[in-house]
Amino acid sequence: MHAPSTPPSEAFIVEQCQRAADHIRAQAPGTWRVLLILGSGLGPLADAVGEATVLPYAAIPGFATSTVMGHAGRLVLGVLSGQRVMVMQGRQHFYEGYPLWQITLPVRVARLLGAEILIITNAAGGINRHFAVGDVMAIIDHINLVGMAGHNPLIGPNVSTFGPRFPEMTRAYDAAMIALAQQAAEEAGISLQQGVYACVAGPSFETPAELRFLRAIGADAVGMSTVHEVIVARHAGMRVLGLSGITNVARLSADEGEPPSHEEVMQAAQVIAPKMQQIIRGVLSRL
Ligand code: HPA
Numbered sequence: 001m002h003a004p005s006t007p008p009s010e011a012f013i014v015e016q017c018q019r020a021a022d023h024i025r026a027q028a029p030g031t032w033r034v035l036l037i038l039g040s041g042l043g044p045l046a047d048a049v050g051e052a053t054v055l056p057y058a059a060i061p062g063f064a065t066s067t068v069m070g071h072a073g074r075l076v077l078g079v080l081s082g083q084r085v086m087v088m089q090g091r092q093h094f095y096e097g098y099p100l101w102q103i104t105l106p107v108r109v110a111r112l113l114g115a116e117i118l119i120i121t122n123a124a125g126g127i128n129r130h131f132a133v134g135d136v137m138a139i140i141d142h143i144n145l146v147g148m149a150g151h152n153p154l155i156g157p158n159v160s161t162f163g164p165r166f167p168e169m170t171r172a173y174d175a176a177m178i179a180l181a182q183q184a185a186e187e188a189g190i191s192l193q194q195g196v197y198a199c200v201a202g203p204s205f206e207t208p209a210e211l212r213f214l215r216a217i218g219a220d221a222v223g224m225s226t227v228h229e230v231i232v233a234r235h236a237g238m239r240v241l242g243l244s245g246i247t248n249v250a251r252l253s254a255d256e257g258e259p260p261s262h263e264e265v266m267q268a269a270q271v272i273a274p275k276m277q278q279i280i281r282g283v284l285s286r287l
Contacts (some may be wrong), residue, residue: 006283007156013101013108014161016062020105021112022074023060026055026182029079030160031114032086033254034284035107035238037093037229039122040262041269043072045277046089052078057090062109064092064102075106081122081284086110093225094146095203100153104232108162111236117177118233119283123265124223124244125206127215128195131246134271136279137193137221138178139242143214144227146201153228154235163235172234177283179242184282190275195220197244199227211250221246241283 038045046052055075057063065073076087092103107118126135144152158165178194185192198214200206202224206214214222221244230240247268248260258264 007099010157010159010161013105013159017105017108017112020060020062020109024055024075024077024109024113026085027055030084032077032084032110034083034085034117034119034287035088035110035115036080036085036280037088037091037118037120039225039245040247041266042121042251042273042276043089043270044273045280046076046087046280048277049076049078049080049085049087052076062105081281083284083287085284086113086115087206091225091229093125094151094201094228095098097222100125100151100228101156104153107229107238108159109230109238110204111162115238117239117241117287118229119241119243120226120229121243121245122223122226123269124197124221125260126221126249127211128193128220128244131193131195131220131249133246133249133268135193135246136190136272136275137195137244137246138181139173139197139226139244140178140194141173141196142227142230143198143217143219144231146199147227147231151201153232160192163237167231167235169231169234171229172240173242174239177239179223179239179280180283180286181243184279184286187282188278190278192279193220196209197226197242198222200224206250208251208253211252215250215252222250243276243279245269245276247272
């Protein structure tokens with residue numbers, strides 16, 4: 001494992017991506033239009049994939065294994081709602097100790113295998129007072145506190161095979177994809193929230209003062225993932241749809257309700273997974 005402070009060379013990253021892509025191509029030939037990344041407790045969505053080829057991350061060169069409960073750690077390739085999708089059942093997080101180039105490697109591998117679209121999900125804490133546990137939020141923008149503090153996945157030599165040195169992030173979350181998600185949600189009778197996702201490193205949950213800070217800077221939800229993959233996908237010119245499942249709501253003072261826990265997150269994810277599935281299938285069938 002490379003320490004985050006010593007990013008590898010462009011050639012190394014490209015070679016790692018190509019080796020992984022070659023391995024996947026040999027097992028599941030053809031191109032894959034959509035990469036779907038499933039967050040904490042949302043893995044069951046992959047069970048709906050038809051004609052599936054299942055590859056454990058441990059068998060794919062360069063893929064890090066997920067160490068977190070609720071993340072299966074397998075790649076499922078097949079057909080979902082008429083689209084050829086590559087589904088990551090579980091992801092890696094910065095707090096697990098993996099460097100960001102490795103956490104985001106699967107996005108680049110998907111790009112090499114033809115992916116034009118990233119649909120990325122996560123479990124998040126609700127900060128917006130109008131959000132309730134069980135809500136789904138379409139991400140309209142993000143605040144990458146981890147990146148702003150010096151851990152951007154593009155730090156190091158630019159991997160010019162994929163994109164430019166200074167990619168812009170003005171429209172990181174595709175408005176047309178959000179509109180498709182709204183249509184799909186409406187059709188399924190689900191109310192879809194929209195908001196700004198703030199990324200923190202974790203794994204400790206936020207203090208009440210940190211949550212008040214996040215609300216003050218304009219965050220609607222907070223989580224420990226997603227933005228790294230989104231930045232790498234945008235760098236590579238992919239269109240992105242981000243969906244957060246609200247698994248707990250922020251306690252902005254210490255004596256407000258119970259503190260959050262991973263168990264609470266996993267429980268709420270069971271309510272959220274069917275909603276996410278309906279929205280994602282609706283989006284895929286409209287692409
Ligand atoms: N904070 C950070 N990450 C999370 C939370 C939270 O409250 N809930 C689920 N992921």
